[in-house]
Amino acid sequence: xxxxxxxxxxxxxxxxxxxxxxxxxxxxxxxxxxxxxxxxxxxxxxxxxxxxxxxxxxxxxxxxxxxxxxxxxxxxxxxxxxxxxxxxxxxxxxxxxxxxxxxxxxxxxxxxxxxxxxxxxxxxxxxxxxxxxxxxxxxxxxxxxxxxxxxxxxxxxxxxxxxxxxxxxxxxxxxxxxxxxxxxxxxxxxxxxxxxxxxxxxxxxxxxxxxxxxxxxxxxxxxxxxxxxxxxxxxxxxxxxxxxxxxxxxxxxxxxxxxxxxxxxxxxxxxxxxxxxxxxxxxxxxxxxxxxxxxxxxxxxxxxxxxxxxxxxxxxxxxxxxxxxxxxxxxxxxxxxxxxxxxxxxxxxxxxxxxxxxxxxxxxxxxxxxxxxxxxxxxxxxxxxxxxxxxxxxxxxxxx
Amino acid sequence: xxxxxxxxxxxxxxxxxxxxxxxxxxxxxxxxxxxxxxxxxxxxxxxxxxxxxxxxxxxxxxxxxxxxxxxxxxxxxxxxxxxxxxxxxxxxxxxxxxxxxxxxxxxxxxxxxxxxxxxxxxxxxxxxxxxxxxxxxxxxxxxxxxxxxxxxxxxxxxxxxxxxxxxxxxxxxxxxxxxxxxxxxxxxxxxxxxxxxxxxxxxxxxxxxxxxxxxxxxxxxxxxxxxxxxxxxxxxxxxxxxxxxxxxxxxxxxxxxxxxxxxxxxxxxxxxxxxxxxxxxxxxxxxxxxxxxxxxxxxxxxxxxxxxxxxxxxxxxxxxxxxxxxxxxxxxxxxxxxxxxxxxxxxxxxxxxxxxxxxxxxxxxxxxxxxxxxxxxxxxxxxxxxxxxxxxxxxxxxxxxxxxxxxxxxxxxxxxxxxxxxxxxxxxxxxxxxxxxxxxxxxxxxxxxxxxxxxxxxxxxxxxxxxxxxxxxxxxxxxxxxxxxxxxxxxxxxxxxxxxxxxxxxxxxxxxxx
Ligand SMILES: Cc1cc2nc3c(=O)[nH]c(=O)nc-3n(C[C@H](O)[C@H](O)[C@H](O)COP(=O)(O)OP(=O)(O)OC[C@H]3O[C@@H](n4cnc5c(N)ncnc54)[C@H](O)[C@@H]3O)c2cc1C
Ligand SMILES: Cc1cc2nc3c(=O)[nH]c(=O)nc-3n(C[C@H](O)[C@H](O)[C@H](O)COP(=O)(O)OP(=O)(O)OC[C@H]3O[C@@H](n4cnc5c(N)ncnc54)[C@H](O)[C@@H]3O)c2cc1C
Ligand code: SF4
Ligand code: SF4
Numbered sequence: 020x021x022x023x024x025x026x027x028x029x030x031x032x033x034x035x036x037x038x039x040x041x042x043x044x045x046x047x048x049x050x051x052x053x054x055x056x057x058x059x060x061x062x063x064x065x066x067x068x069x070x071x072x073x074x075x076x077x078x079x080x081x082x083x084x085x086x087x088x089x090x091x092x093x094x095x096x097x098x099x100x101x102x103x104x105x106x107x108x109x110x111x112x113x114x115x116x117x118x119x120x121x122x123x124x125x126x127x128x129x130x131x132x133x134x135x136x137x138x139x140x141x142x143x144x145x146x147x148x149x150x151x152x153x154x155x156x157x158x159x160x161x162x163x164x165x166x167x168x169x170x171x172x173x174x175x176x177x178x179x180x181x182x183x184x185x186x187x188x189x190x191x192x193x194x195x196x197x198x199x200x201x202x203x204x205x206x207x208x209x210x211x212x213x214x215x216x217x218x219x220x221x222x223x224x225x226x227x228x229x230x231x232x233x234x235x236x237x238x239x240x241x242x243x244x245x246x247x248x249x250x251x252x253x254x255x256x257x258x259x260x261x262x263x264x265x266x267x268x269x270x271x272x273x274x275x276x277x278x279x280x281x282x283x284x285x286x287x288x289x290x291x292x293x294x295x296x297x298x299x300x301x302x303x304x305x306x307x308x309x310x311x312x313x314x315x316x317x318x319x320x321x322x323x324x325x326x327x328x329x330x331x332x333x334x335x336x337x338x339x340x341x342x343x344x345x346x347x348x349x350x351x352x353x354x355x356x357x358x359x360x361x362x363x364x365x366x367x368x369x370x371x372x373x374x375x376x377x378x379x380x381x382x383x384x385x386x387x388x389x390x391x392x393x394x395x396x397x398x399x400x401x402x403x404x405x406x407x408x409x410x411x412x413x414x415x416x417x418x419x
Numbered sequence: 420x421x422x423x424x425x426x427x428x429x430x431x432x433x434x435x436x437x438x439x440x441x442x443x444x445x446x447x448x449x450x451x452x453x454x455x456x457x458x459x460x461x462x463x464x465x466x467x468x469x470x471x472x473x474x475x476x477x478x479x480x481x482x483x484x485x486x487x488x489x490x491x492x493x494x495x496x497x498x499x500x501x502x503x504x505x506x507x508x509x510x511x512x513x514x515x516x517x518x519x520x521x522x523x524x525x526x527x528x529x530x531x532x533x534x535x536x537x538x539x540x541x542x543x544x545x546x547x548x549x550x551x552x553x554x555x556x557x558x559x560x561x562x563x564x565x566x567x568x569x570x571x572x573x574x575x576x577x578x579x580x581x582x583x584x585x586x587x588x589x590x591x592x593x594x595x596x597x598x599x600x601x602x603x604x605x606x607x608x609x610x611x612x613x614x615x616x617x618x619x620x621x622x623x624x625x626x627x628x629x630x631x632x633x634x635x636x637x638x639x640x641x642x643x644x645x646x647x648x649x650x651x652x653x654x655x656x657x658x659x660x661x662x663x664x665x666x667x668x669x670x671x672x673x674x675x676x677x678x679x680x681x682x683x684x685x686x687x688x689x690x691x692x693x694x695x696x697x698x699x700x701x702x703x704x705x706x707x708x709x710x711x712x713x714x715x716x717x718x719x720x721x722x723x724x725x726x727x728x729x730x731x732x733x734x735x736x737x738x739x740x741x742x743x744x745x746x747x748x749x750x751x752x753x754x755x756x757x758x759x760x761x762x763x764x765x766x767x768x769x770x771x772x773x774x775x776x777x778x779x780x781x782x783x784x785x786x787x788x789x790x791x792x793x794x795x796x797x798x799x800x801x802x803x804x805x806x807x808x809x810x811x812x813x814x815x816x817x818x819x820x821x822x823x824x825x826x827x828x829x830x831x832x833x834x835x836x837x838x839x840x841x842x843x844x845x846x847x848x849x850x851x852x853x854x855x856x857x858x859x860x861x862x863x864x865x866x867x868x869x870x871x872x873x874x875x876x877x878x879x880x881x882x883x884x885x886x887x888x889x890x891x892x893x894x895x896x897x898x899x900x901x902x903x904x905x906x907x908x909x910x911x912x913x914x915x916x917x918x919x920x921x922x923x924x925x926x927x928x929x930x931x932x933x
Contacts, residue, residue: 039843039847042847043843043846043847071805071807073805073807074807075807077807077808078807078808081808085488088457088486088488088489090458090489090492123455255726255732257736262732262733262736263729263732263733264726264727264728264731264732265727266727266728269727294723294724294725294726295723296696296723296725296726296727297692297693297694297723297725298695298696298725298727298828299827299828300805300827301805303693306693307692307693317747317768317769336769338768338769338771338772339771339772392729393727397807397811400811401810401811401836401840402836404810404811404840404843405836405839405840405843407843408556408839408840408842408843408844408846409839411560411843411846412556412559412560412839412842412843412846415559415560415561415846416559416560
């Protein structure tokens with residue numbers, strides 16, 4: 020079979036789809052807008068305590084490595100899809116690549132990072148095979164002159180004058196695996212995120228614990244011992260247009276609390292919640308253990324303020340124990356929101372969106388992973404595999 | 420003498436001279452990108468007709484596994500690629516690592532590859548939605564199937580539910596049209612009112628014995644799919660017994676289509692604290708049915724409402740808007756019978772823990788949902804280990820898959836996803852009609868075997884078998900996944916595992932390697 024496919028997005032869903040399509044002999048162009056594949060999950064911490072907690076974070080490096088080894092997968096990082104035309108079975112796609120940093124020349128030696136005054140070159144995630152330039156921090160992108168990194172690079176991988184590349188491809192099918200955005204906690208002004216340094220998101224806790232071995236999450240020697248997790252931030256929330264459960268945040272929050280406690284046994288944790296989602300393979304045991312180890316309070320704070328000790332205020336929750344709730348770290352369990360470029364991609368690919376803003380597929384254009392709605396890592400991977408199987412059955416299928 | 424290559428990465432500062440006098444081909448410039456690296460290695464390998472090679476440099480585990488897989492795909496023996504990770508070693512250390520690796524490499528023997536013909540037919544056990552979707556997918560890929568169903572009618576649990584929730588596709592309509600397609604197809608054999616008895620063989624060639632209405636029959640196939648669905652168990656801890664005023668959630672589907680006169684109905688969910696999302700889904704859908712058909716007042720009592728699936732949160736809101744009342748409890752409500760009614764007494768933490776007393780005409784209890792066919796799984800040694808690296812429908816046994824309700828709590832879209840994935844996986848496995856596997860990577864040295872059968876008990880993949888004639892264990896190469904468990908635990912050290920044979924490891928240790 021001489022077919023080819025475009026997979027947009029290199030998160031678990033895109034990786035799963037790419038691997039299975041390539042496994043069936045289909046040439047795959049895996050397009051990733053960032054400098055490395057892996058998606059959000061590549062930044063998460065392994066939540067194993069004395070035993071594996073089945074969070075699936077370790078699945079991602081394994082899949083990254085598999086796509087890198089697969090002769091039929093062409094990985095195009097720093098690349099965007101800018102135009103799509105045609106019909107199922109024959110799409111013409113225009114791609115555009117930023118070539119300031121050429122990943123085929125970069126051997127991740129790290130000299131650019133040493134040279135950069137802004138720490139604007141880094142590895143996007145621990146599994147990245149080349150560095151990337153963070154445009155938000157790099158001086159060049161805010162109009163200043165600087166080429167320290169380019170001069171430090173021994174292989175000439177960085178060149179601010181190298182023009183971008185643009186080229187066309189023909190493919191039979193497209194998989195949109197553009198993923199999600201963690202809910203922007205700033206939208207919940209009253210919960211104090213962005214105003215109080217000790218109010219952080221679940222994503223920040225994931226990343227911090229991934230970076231360090233202990234629980235010194237801010238790198239200043241202070242360790243949280245009394246942590247509050249606020250569930251459903253940006254989920255089950257009609258005001259935010261998110262009257263859905265994000266499926267993943269109860270699970271990651273309970274596992275992260277377990278990990279904090281494993282690293283520092285004196286850590287206490289309290290969950291403020293509406294309903295804990297206990298389903299899924301292996302999770303009932305984790306929940307049962309958490310009920311023994313942690314405090315569970317049914318009620319979501321309406322407002323948080325304070326300084327080193329954060330005060331939680333509740334409206335309309337009058338139950339026992341809700342007065343004077345204080346903690347020294349608040350973790351907002353942010354949910355899964357549609358990716359920021361969903362509207363743009365829907366236009367480009369002529370796709371509809373569901374009532375919550377997630378993409379819906381159409382003939383020849385498949386939607387995989389959290390691009391289509393909340394899923395965890397292994398579910399996103401499975402969804403990518405299903406997408407690939409559907410496409411293969413369609414291509415090889417006797418019923419056309 | 421075997422020919423070996425040494426591949427030294429740039430920047431490792433290894434002196435190629437340290438390999439002087441060894442029978443090796445040395446290359447030094449290696450591309451940093453894994454894929455180009457693989458191409459280059461394989462190129463050199465074939466050009467110099469090497470028997471094995473050592474890759475020296477910064478080779479994290481991530482790269483190692485990938486390289487080996489690519490070698491396997493290129494038809495080269497991945498186990499004869501020895502990787503030396505020099506990160507964090509000083510000059511002396513580096514030298515020692517390299518010498519040790521060479522020592523071990525010399526003990527590696529080549530592994531033979533075998534091609535075996537694979538049966539194309541696929542044996543599907545269970546004719547619910549999961550089994551049907553797997554069958555449809557396989558048929559489109561051109562593979563013939565046999566479906567074994569214990570009941571007279573196919574379709575499984577979804578055909579028995581009343582008032583299903585609004586998926587993109589109506590499950591019952593879907594099942595009807597799936598059955599139509601499959602029944603017309605001459606390459607689909609449907610054995611209904613039949614039960615599987617025994618399964619023999621391994622991937623590529625299984626034999627299934629079936630008790631059919633016409634008596635015992637056998638069918639051969641290259642892969643087996645378990646699509647057994649789920650069963651339910653009455654939650655004893657509830658203290659309630661089924662009766663005129665108490666039914667299980669699954670029985671309720673038989674009642675909701677009929678006009679009945681229960682004025683006030685309570686759903687008691689989450690009895691053991693681990694209620695499932697299917698229970699919540701079922702309760703919400705039935706609550707709306709009851710409102711429509713019986714006009715009753717409906718309460719739903721639970722600890723945690725399970726809303727972590729696509730339509731659940733909006734169904735929950737819809738139910739609330741329709742007047743369904745939700746209560747939360749921490750301690751299980753106390754039930755007492757009272758003149759044709761059941762009185763429930765409980766404390767709702769959201770209501771300041773005041774004691775609520777309500778009398779109901781009907782209590783609907785959420786049963787515990789359990790995977791079906793655990794007995795079959797046990798008998799055939801099939802399980803889905805808690806290993807996140809297994810693809811969703813894989814099991815511990817090569818060529819045996821698990822789909823649908825028997826592997827996880829799953830709604831209709833989930834079941835369709837599973838069936839599609841399984842069809843894709845099996846298509847890739849059997850589509851070519853041949854299986855390729857390593858002939859004797861793991862082998863029992865018959866003369867050393869004391870016939871204790873430790874390996875037969877230990878092998879997680881059911882690859883260790885008993886050879887009664889030789890009175891020794893035997894490793895079935897088609898089923899073996901080279902995990903090494905048997906070799907590690909054999910008390911007589913009779914199992915030879917080629918990549919990790921004892922002499923090679925001893926040689927490596929002698930040279931001071933890790
Ligand atoms: C705080 C938090 C913690 C979590 N913890 C866990 C956990 O412990 N375990 C777990 O299983 N799940 C967890 N999840 C869920 C997990 O993040 C998702 O299931 C997973 O990342 C989804 O994978 P995906 O491939 O759908 O999308 P993503 O991970 O979002 O990947 C999408 C990829 O597509 C790229 N992309 C987007 N748009 C374009 C475009 N136009 N062109 C090219 N590329 C594009 C992005 O750069 C990205 O690399 C967590 C989620 C959150 C919010
Ligand atoms: C209480 C409850 C409520 C639910 N409510 C909903 C709902 O509202 N909406 C929804 O979408 N989903 C619901 N579901 C889920 C839905 O029932 C399942 O997703 C679906 O039935 C799973 O399909 P399956 O093919 O895996 O299993 P099943 O439909 O259970 O089919 C399994 C088949 O295998 C056969 N079988 C079992 N063992 C053997 C054997 N040894 N030999 C031969 N045949 C065998 C059985 O007879 C059966 O026909 C509910 C599930 C439960 C338990
Ligand atoms: S599943 Fe999660 S907890 Fe288990 S090993 Fe992988 S990363 Fe660690
Ligand atoms: S998973 Fe938990 S925290 Fe996340 S939205 Fe659902 S109920 Fe809320």
